[in-house]
Amino acid sequence: MILGAGAAGLACARSLLAASRTIVVLEAQSRLGGRLLTLEGPGVPIELGGEFVHGTAPISFELLRAADTAAIDVGGESFLFRDGALRESEEDPFEIAARTLGRARGLRDDVSVEEFLATAGEREREFTRTLVEGFDAADPGRASVLAIAHEWSDDPGGQTARQFRPLGGYAPLLRTLRAELDARHAHLLLDCTVRAVRRDRDGVEVTATDAAGAALQVRAQAAVVTFSVGVLQAGVPVFDPPLPAPTREALNLLAMGPVVKLGLVFRTAFWETIAGGRYCDAGFFHRADAAFPTFWTQMPVRSSLLIAWSGGPKADALSTLDDRARVRTALDDLRALFAGDADPHDQLAAAYQHDWQRDPYARGAYSYALVGGAHAREALTDPIDERIFLAGEATASAAESGTVAGALQSGARAAAQVLARYDLSG
Numbered sequence: 256m257i258l259g260a261g262a263a264g265l266a267c268a269r270s271l272l273a274a275s276r277t278i279v280v281l282e283a284q285s286r287l288g289g290r291l292l293t294l295e296g297p298g299v300p301i302e303l304g305g306e307f308v309h310g311t312a313p314i315s316f317e318l319l320r321a322a323d324t325a326a327i328d329v330g331g332e333s334f335l336f337r338d339g340a341l342r343e344s345e346e347d348p349f350e351i352a353a354r355t356l357g358r359a360r361g362l363r364d365d366v367s368v369e370e371f372l373a374t375a376g377e378r379e380r381e382f383t384r385t386l387v388e389g390f391d392a393a394d395p396g397r398a399s400v401l402a403i404a405h406e407w408s409d410d411p412g413g414q415t416a417r418q419f420r421p422l423g424g425y426a427p428l429l430r431t432l433r434a435e436l437d438a439r440h441a442h443l444l445l446d447c448t449v450r451a452v453r454r455d456r457d458g459v460e461v462t463a464t465d466a467a468g469a470a471l472q473v474r475a476q477a478a479v480v481t482f483s484v485g486v487l488q489a490g491v492p493v494f495d496p497p498l499p500a501p502t503r504e505a506l507n508l509l510a511m512g513p514v515v516k517l518g519l520v521f522r523t524a525f526w527e528t529i530a531g532g533r534y535c536d537a538g539f540f541h542r543a544d545a546a547f548p549t550f551w552t553q554m555p556v557r558s559s560l561l562i563a564w565s566g567g568p569k570a571d572a573l574s575t576l577d578d579r580a581r582v583r584t585a586l587d588d589l590r591a592l593f594a595g596d597a598d599p600h601d602q603l604a605a606a607y608q609h610d611w612q613r614d615p616y617a618r619g620a621y622s623y624a625l626v627g628g629a630h631a632r633e634a635l636t637d638p639i640d641e642r643i644f645l646a647g648e649a650t651a652s653a654a655e656s657g658t659v660a661g662a663l664q665s666g667a668r669a670a671a672q673v674l675a676r677y678d679l680s681g
C-alpha cells in the first residue's frame with residue numbers, strides 16, 4: 256500500500272508494479288502530483304510547485320524519456336539589482352555561496368548558517384544568506400550549516416549545477432506515471448484522506464475517510480508513507496503504535512521551508528523592449544532586499560510569463576498577506592527593479608498562486624535540516640518494524656533532498672526495500 260500520490264508515491268508504484276506486486280495507492284486529493292501542480296499558461300505551462308530539474312537527476316530524465324518528452328537548459332542572462340540599478344551579474348552567486356559553504360565542511364560541531372557566516376566577508380554573507388533562503392527555502396538562523404554545505408559543495412553536477420525545464424512542465428511525466436496505475440494490479444483511491452496507520456505482526460491497517468467523510472479500512476503487508484515532513488509533524492495520520500523515537504527525533508530535526516511563488520501573465524513580455532532592449536534575453540532578476548528577491552522568465556522560450564519567487568523568512572512574511580496583496584507586492588517589487596522604465600501593474604493580465612503553507616496536504620514547500628539534523632534524512636530511511644517505509648523528498652540523499660528527483664528516487668528506494676523484505680510468495 257502506498258500513501259500519497261505525489262512524485263515519490265507514483266515512482267514507488269511504478270517500481271512495485273514492474274515487479275508484479277499488487278498495490279493500493281491512497282491519495283487525499285482529487286488530483287495526482289502533490290507538490291507538482293501544472294496550469295496552462297501563455298504558450299508555456301505555469302508550474303505553481305516544482306518546475307526545474309536540478310543537475311543531472313538521472314531518474315527525472317529517465318521518466319521524461321518514458322513520457323516521450325524532453326527538458327531544455329534554462330537560459331538567459333542574470334541581472335542583479337545593485338546601487339540603485341539592475342546590472343548584468345558578473346559573479347555567479349551559486350559559486351560564491353558554494354565556495355563559502357565549502358569551508359563549513361571542516362567544522363566539527365554543527366551550527367546555524369547564520370552563525371557560520373558571522374566570520375565571512377560581507378559579499379559572501381549576502382550571497383550565501385540569499386541563496387539559502389531562496390534556494391533551500393530555509394531560515395539561515397535555524398538551518399544546519401553542515402547539511403547545507405554537504406548539499407551544495409559535495410555535489411558536482413547535482414542540484415546546484417545546471418538547471419533544466421521539462422517541456423510541457425511536469426504534467427507529461429505525471430500522466431505517464433498515472434497511466435501505469437491503470438495496470439490490473441493497481442488500485443488508486445483518490446479523495447481518500449489517511450487518518451490512522453496501525454501496524455502489527457501481520458501487516459498494516461489504514462483507516463481513511465472518503466470525500467463524503469465515510470470511513471474505510473485498507474490492509475496490506477506493508478505501507479510506504481510519502482507524506483511531507485510538515486504533514487507528519489502535524490500528527491496526520493496517527494500512527495499506532497507511535498513512530499519509534501529515532502524516527503520522531505529525525506522528523507523534529509527537519510523543518511518545512513516556506514515558499515511563495517506567483518505566476519504572473521502579462522499582456523506582453525514588456526521587459527524585452529524597455530531600457531533599449533537591455534533585458535531582452537533576461538533569464539533571472541535578483542534583488543536581495545525585496546520581498547520577492549527573484550523573478551524569472553521562461554528563457555530560452557519567449558513568453559509573457561514571469562515567475563515571482565520568495566523563500567524562507569521572507570515567504571513567511573508574505574504568507575500573512577492575502578492573494579491580492581501578494582500580487583500587488585510582487586508588482587511593486589518589479590516596478591522598483593525596472594526603476595520607472597515600466598509599470599507592471601498596467602501590464603498584468605492574470606496571476607496564479609497556490610498557498611503551500613496553508614495546504615493541509617503539504618504544509619510548506621520542501622524540507623531543510625535544522626542544526627544537528629545533518630543525518631536526519633538518512634535516519635528516516637530505516638524501515639519501521641519492517642512494515643512502514645518512509646519515502647518523499649525529505650528522505651532523499653542530501654544532494655537531492657527537497658527536489659522532484661529526490662522524491663522520485665526515494666519512492667524507487669522504498670519500493671526496493673519492500674521488495675527485498677517481502678518476496679512474491681510472502
Ligand SMILES: Cc1cc2nc3c(=O)[nH]c(=O)nc-3n(C[C@H](O)[C@H](O)[C@H](O)COP(=O)(O)OP(=O)(O)OC[C@H]3O[C@@H](n4cnc5c(N)ncnc54)[C@H](O)[C@@H]3O)c2cc1C
Binds near residue numbers: 259305448
Ligand atoms: C513552490 C514550490 C516550488 C518547487 N520547485 C521545485 C523545483 O523547481 N524543482 C524541484 O526539483 N523541486 C521543486 N519543488 C519541490 C518538489 O515539488 C517536491 O520536493 C516534490 O514534488 C515532493 O514530492 P513528494 O512525493 O515527496 O511529496 P508530495 O508531492 O507532497 O506528495 C505527497 C502526497 O501525499 C498526499 N497526502 C498528504 N496527506 C495525506 C493524507 N493524510 N492522506 C492521503 N494523502 C495525503 C498529498 O496530497 C500528496 O499528493 C518545489 C516545491 C514547491 C512547493
